[in-house]
Amino acid sequence: MKDDKHVKRYEDLRSARFFAADDFRSFGHRSRAMQMGLSHEDWDGKPIIGIINTWSEAQPCHMHFKDRVEWVKRGILQAGGMPMELPVHSHSEQFLKPTSMLYRNMGAMEVEETLRAHPVDGAVLMGGCDKSTPALVMGALSWGFPFIYLPAGPMLRGNYAGKILGSGTDAFKYWDEKRAGTITDEEWKGIEGGIARSDGHCMTMGTASTMTAIAEGFGLCLPGASSIPANDVNHKRMSAACGRRAVEMVWEDLTPDKIVTKTAAENATTVAMATGCSTNAVIHLIAMARRAGIDWTLADFDRLSREVPVLANVRPSGKEYLMEDFFYAGGLCALMKELGDKLDLTAMTVTGQPMAVSLEGAENYNPDVIRPLSNPVYKEGSLALLKGNLAPDGAVIKPAACDPRFHKHSGPAIVADSYPELKKIIDDPDYPMTPDHVLILRNAGPQGGPGMPEWGMIPMPKALLKDGHRDMVRLSDARMSGTSFGACILHTAPEAYIGGPLALVQNGDIIELDVPNRTLHVKISDEEMAERKAAWTPPEPRYERGYGWMFTQHIEQADKGCDFDFLKTEFGKPVDEPVIF
Structure with a gap:
């Protein structure tokens, strides 16, 4: 129940509208709850906490969630709440085709509508694998009631x-x-048998570890929660603590608009850069911020990438360590403390206190794993945002994870219009090419993929592997796995499939990359570009019905976060409450 610091009364809660009234409709709600073995003691005077669980038998990263949800429920009950488990899409990175990115927005819609339609006052979001974090957070932000994020945690070392x-x-x-x-x-x-040997998501600083760190950087997790390995017993205690805290947040009316502010977006991006983050951070963080009504752009990423060095010596940007080592070294709280005044520690978190309080007592136990500002892994942030006549709306590269000799590069294009066409090139041991060539895959963006699959880390061609080469410049409108590395230019916008400049490149055109100056050009005149554009023929749509058709009609480009246009904050207000007849 609530105490003096709490601002909500039971009769103010959403769930009270379902259960407290002396009317026929509430009779129906109560009688059906009793059908499940519940009684008045379960809900009377108590907030109901929805537990959004992304467990499924197609999601290896979340296999422990069947157990962890019981710990969340324990915490909710300890704090005097009533738990209600609500399963949603699992966003399996491994088994979901053509790509989990195609379904991120569907998952966000499902989360928002599941929470909005049920008699819940707050929520615990259980996620971790790549797209689950942004999907859950985007949906819950649009819902607008108190929630806390429970990260799945990285697996143990392979x-x-x-x-x-x-x-x-x-x-x-x-x-x-x-x-x-x-x-x-x-x-x-x-x-194959040793690389993934426990519950949890990827233990490199891939997209999963990046996005859970970003959630904590936003202030949406308990302090240090994103660093705890899935199989560490501390993960069980953290899960219960999330349940307890969710109940308290409801009584305190600690809604996400008080946490996810422009200051929080600045902190989350700063944290991302310091971790050596996945390139996918750009798309997801922009989408999450925009759901909170924050205008966050590629320019904000590039500004912070020049100011914030990489401090986490964790693969792939780092050379030695994995997330288990990062946790033992002090985890994200230690890294955030090393960032010092690069973070705004006045920002509110789900604890109900400013971030400064969360970092009290944080300590760096291994300064080789978590580097100080005076000895970074890489002197600038993890990512660089590029623009030019080949990417008018931007592209991204991860310079910390590629051969530095490619940071300034000029070379002739080899173009593939599809992945099967690309595969023929890279599997041909006699294909005529040199390490100076720029290998291009196009029609793999949000609409062209469809869904912008992780094809952007193009495998090194056999023609170069046999001569000992292990990197070259590769360019696409696709994404790549956050665990990837190499001189890969990604997210080229607008994408080729809708007539972006990448669609107009021809074999032999000279591609010019300049990471220090953040430019990406194809060396042809504006007149030649215009002539090629006039001759370009749009491809047939990928879908003619169903969710795929809706995706094609409404998906925004990579620089806007690949959200649906009709889910933007400025599109309109959602229904505040479900109608109860």
Whole structure:
């Protein structure tokens, strides 16, 4: 129940409209709750907390959620609330085709409508795998009532033959070695069986670890929650604590608009840059901020990328460590403390207190894993945002995770219009190319993919692998896995499928990349570009019905966060409450 610091009364709660009234409709709600074995003691005078659970048998990153939801319920009951588990889409990065990104917005809609339609006063969001974090947060932000985010946590280190393996990053690395003939099929099978050996999401600083860190940077997690490995017993205690805190947030009326502010977006982006974040952070963070009515753009990312160095020595931007090491070194709270005045510690968090309080007592136990500002992994932030006649609305590269010699590069284009066409090029050991060529994949953006799949880390061509080359400039309108590395230019906007300049590039055109000056050009005249545009023919739509058709009609481009245009904050207000007849 509430105490003096709480501002809500029971009769003010959303759930009271369903259960408290002496009318026929509330009789129906109560009698059906009793059908499930509940009684008046379960809901009378108590807030109901929805637990949005993304567990499924197609989601290996969240397999422990079947257990963790019981710990969340325990916490809710301890704090005097009533738990209500509400399962939603699991966003399995591994098994969902053509790409989980196609369904991020559908998941956000499902979360928003599930919370809006049920008799819940607050929520605990259970996620972790790449798209689950933005989907859950975007939906809950649009709902607008108190919520807290529970991160799944990274898995334990991979292991094979005495070598520590990082999920994703080492898969890409050893796949190139297998294609180059330097490891055997037996060794490859050993890597396959050892690279992902526990519950939890990728233990590199891929998209999953990036997005949970961003959620904590926004102030939406309990302090340090995003760093706890999935199989650490502290994860159970944190899950229960999320349940307790969600009940308190309802009584305090601590709604997300008091937490997710422009200051919070600044902090979240700063944290992302310091972690050596995934390139996907750009799309998701912009979309999350825009759901909160914050105008956050590529320019904000680029500004902070020049000011905030990479401090987390975690693969793939770092060379040595994984998320388990990061946790032992002090986790995200230690990294945030190292950032000092680069963060605004007055920002409110789900604790009900400013971020400064969350970082009290935080300590860096290993300054090689979490570097101080005086000794960064990389002197600028993780990402660089590029613009030019090839990307008028922007593109992104991760300079910390590629060969520095490609930071300034000029070379002739080799163009593939589809992934099957690309595969023929990269699998041909005699394809005529040099490491100076720029390998281009187009028609893989939000509409062209469809759904902007993670095809942007184009595998190194066999023609170059056999000569010992392990990096080259690769360019696309696709995304890449956050665990990826290499000189990959991504998210080129507008995408080729809708007639962006990438659609007009021809084999042999000279591509010019300049990371320090943030430019990306194709060396042809404006007149030549206009002639090619006039001759370009739009492709047929990918979908003619259903969700895919709706996606095609309403998806925004990468620089806008790939949200649906009709879900923007400025589009209009949602219904405040469900109609109760």
